[in-house]
Amino acid sequence: MSRFFPLTIASVHQETRDTIVATLAVPGELRETFAFTQGQHLTFRTQLEGEELRRSYSICSAVQDGDLRVAIKRVAGGQFSNWANDHFKPGASIEVMPPTGQFNLPLVPDAARRYLAVAAGSGITPILSIVKTTLAAEPGSSFTLLYGNRASSSVIFRDEIASLKDRYQQRLNIVHMMSREPQDVELFNGRIGAAKCEELFARWIRIADHEAAFICGPQSMMLEVSQALQAHGMAKENIKVELFAAGTPAKARAPRPATANDPRESEITVVVDGVQRSFAMAKDKESVLDAGLKNGIDIRYSCKGGVCATCRCKVLEGKVEMDANYALEDYEIARGFVLSCQAFPITDKVVLDFDQDD
Incomplete structure (x- = not known):
């Protein structure tokens, strides 16, 4: 809605x-x-x-x-x-x-799976929800949580995480990483990145034992951890990612030259909360989201940076291209989902449905 x-x-x-x-x-x-x-x-x-x-x-x-x-x-x-x-x-x-949001996996009460969660700073917020919910809903499953911060004073939910560990002693393994506060175990010092992942995966966390992973944090951390997981055998489709900030600023879009057979305008139809509305917009000048808002259509959005997926919709007809995508996974794009804040029409007619979730 x-x-x-x-x-x-x-x-x-x-x-x-x-x-x-x-x-x-x-x-x-x-x-x-x-x-x-x-x-x-x-x-x-x-x-x-x-x-x-x-x-x-x-x-x-x-x-x-x-x-x-x-x-x-x-x-x-x-x-x-x-x-x-x-x-x-x-x-x-x-x-x-x-x-x-789609930062989750379906839970199965009788499942016995091992999950890995990697968070940095405030990236712990959705991870905490996922860990707590999963441990309660899947009594046979377990979690390894790798949580990076500068120092212990900046650890968000420190007491709640400790209580969670006390409750699920055999099913929850927690590794706190500190980049600016030395710890007794040298392995747990430093920033979570490609090099640290290689150390951890070789000496502490066996990736082959984990069936899926959740990553939330800055873009660079997410990319490095995801690549390290894949290098150690975890399938890309089993890695769920969520960014809380895009690492690259938005760039001005370079317009494509129009031809006689390629009109500069596209007819856009959107379905929002069961109501269908249409408008015309110029190609390559602004996103579908911005054009829709200018035409008085209350399309849901938040970041406008391709990060949060609040403006996610499904292409029913025509084609669009996205300038950036930090939120949708490959399978979602394959099913026709796009981010309207990053979507520019490339066909003369486009139909988008904002009401479809699956």
Whole structure:
């Protein structure tokens, strides 16, 4: 759903010096609307100095917890993150879009699988939801969690992770990596990257014993860990990734020269919340998302950078090309899904459905 709903902030906890955890109160009539799958995120909206801001934050609750929590870390120059850390108070209201995202795998109660999770900094947020939910839903499965931070003081959910370890002593293995705080075991010092993965996979973590992996963090870390996992035999389709920031800035799109047989405009039809709308747009000048918003269509979006997948839709007719993609996996693209914030029409007619999830 592309609609935003006003939710009340039930409580705010100062998790670390620069990170808050906010619990949202969901009224009974919206429980089904805000039901979530582990690893999904929420998109928030507010008006700040006359400008509409939208930001996505991962849900950190387990599905079984019965509450809805997000962690928001201050980011240098981050308009929304700094505003939220200063203004999120119990009783305040914030506009929230229902959960979206594909950063998960289907759970099977009688499964006995071994998973690997790799997180850096605030990338722990969806990973915590995935680990907690999976350990509760699959009693025969286990997790290895590799979590990187600069120092112990910046570890988000440190106490909750420790409690989780106490609860699942035989099924949860946790490795804390510190890049700026020396630890007793030299193997656990340094940044999570290609070189460190080679050390860990050779001396501590046997990849062949793990059936799937979840990675969340900066782009460089995600790419290096994913490549290392594949080099050690894990199939690419078993590696789920989620970025909390794109490492490359958006670039201006170079227009393609038009020909007599290739009109400069494309007729776009979109299906949003069951309503079909059409509009014409110029090719190669702006994304389908931006053109749709200019035509008054309330298309869901958040980052506009190809990272969060909030604007994910399915191509039913015609073709588009994407400038960037940090969110969709190969199988999703093969099924016709695209990110409308990065999609530019290359055919004279394009039909996009924003209501399809599978």
